[in-house]
Amino acid sequence: MLIRRFIATLAFLSAAISSFAHDPGLSSAKLVLEYGALHATLTFAPADIDSICNGEKPSLAQLNQVAAQSLEIWFDGKKQLATESKARVLDNKDVEFALSFPAPAASKLRINSALLDRLAFGHRQYFSLTSAYGSTLSEKLLSATSHDIEVPLSAAASAQTPPPSHPFTQFLGMGVRHILTGYDHLLFLFALLIGCRRFSSVIKVITAFTVAHSISLALATLGWVEIPGRIVEPLIAASIVYVGVENLVRRQNVSHRALLTFGFGLVHGFGFAGALREMGVGVNGGAVAIPLLAFNSGVEIGQMMVASVILPILWHFKDKPQFAIRWAPVCSAIVVLAGGFWFVQRVFFS
Numbered sequence: 001m002l003i004r005r006f007i008a009t010l011a012f013l014s015a016a017i018s019s020f021a022h023d024p025g026l027s028s029a030k031l032v033l034e035y036g037a038l039h040a041t042l043t044f045a046p047a048d049i050d051s052i053c054n055g056e057k058p059s060l061a062q063l064n065q066v067a068a069q070s071l072e073i074w075f076d077g078k079k080q081l082a083t084e085s086k087a088r089v090l091d092n093k094d095v096e097f098a099l100s101f102p103a104p105a106a107s108k109l110r111i112n113s114a115l116l117d118r119l120a121f122g123h124r125q126y127f128s129l130t131s132a133y134g135s136t137l138s139e140k141l142l143s144a145t146s147h148d149i150e151v152p153l154s155a156a157a158s159a160q161t162p163p164p165s166h167p168f169t170q171f172l173g174m175g176v177r178h179i180l181t182g183y184d185h186l187l188f189l190f191a192l193l194i195g196c197r198r199f200s201s202v203i204k205v206i207t208a209f210t211v212a213h214s215i216s217l218a219l220a221t222l223g224w225v226e227i228p229g230r231i232v233e234p235l236i237a238a239s240i241v242y243v244g245v246e247n248l249v250r251r252q253n254v255s256h257r258a259l260l261t262f263g264f265g266l267v268h269g270f271g272f273a274g275a276l277r278e279m280g281v282g283v284n285g286g287a288v289a290i291p292l293l294a295f296n297s298g299v300e301i302g303q304m305m306v307a308s309v310i311l312p313i314l315w316h317f318k319d320k321p322q323f324a325i326r327w328a329p330v331c332s333a334i335v336v337l338a339g340g341f342w343f344v345q346r347v348f349f350s
């Protein structure tokens with residue numbers, strides 16, 4: 001009875017989350033404060049634009065209107081209207097808003113990212129404010145509940161002001177959230193663990209996955225290797241299908257699984273990297289090490305949290321003869337169906 005409840009719960013969760021295989025989204029807002037002017041560039045993924053426009057496909061003229069509403073700026077409490085605002089669609093289908101505001105002499109700058117409350121729950125926006133000489137004046141992760149930021153400008157006059165470090169704990173938390181809401185990554189890990197008969201196999205699989213995605217995450221974030229998301233995302237879904245099918249065909253005779261996991265882990269790492277790249281981390285070649293380390297550490301913490309819950313359940317069921325004969329194939333079949341759904345969705349409907 002306990003096994004049947006577990007299988008029923010897994011089937012329900014797979015059906016419920018199949019359309020939510022990604023984290024809630026990440027965007028970026030990069031502002032540069034120059035003498036007499038403030039320039040802003042906001043970048044949103046296609047899915048973010050769909051949310052902002054209520055699922056409608058906006059024209060360029062409509063996007064220009066949205067761009068004009070995307071930021072609100074105050075210098076010493078006086079609101080400044082944008083002197084220029086325009087939108088453009090990038091080659092990768094992302095949408096970029098470019099705005100310019102007058103920047104009078106002031107001691108305090110207040111910025112409101114006005115579109116965040118129209119995005120998916122849990123969406124984060126990487127905000128950075130730099131001087132014309134590249135000094136970082138402010139850096140933060142914004143959300144629907146924290147989209148307003150105040151920056152004292154007394155330090156802005158000095159181009160030599162040392163930039164503050166990246167918010168380590170925020171990137172750490174983002175890494176945890178990314179893996180906990182990355183249902184495709186979690187299902188891949190679950191499918192791998194089903195085929196492990198010994199604890200040593202579990203250690204090899206988790207280590208191979210961790211090392212592989214850490215390598216590709218670093219390579220992609222640093223900009224040394226770039227693979228478009230339209231290729232990476234279907235490959236992640238295909239990896240889920242492959243492992244599920246292999247579980248059905250070979251059952252627990254998977255001595256090569258660590259090597260397989262390493263190969264697919266590289267693919268998943270490029271998927272993780274999209275989170276940091278979309279925030280602009282590494283784009284300018286600086287301040288990469290701390291956010292990269294924090295984000296990857298968060299991913300590992302989240303991964304261990306999930307494994308610590310799943311493994312005791314799996315090992316409890318593995319002691320029952322019917323699990324390997326009946327229920328393990330059922331679990332693998334559910335994995336194949338979910339992975340196949342995501343593959344078709346990402347190839348034909350993204």
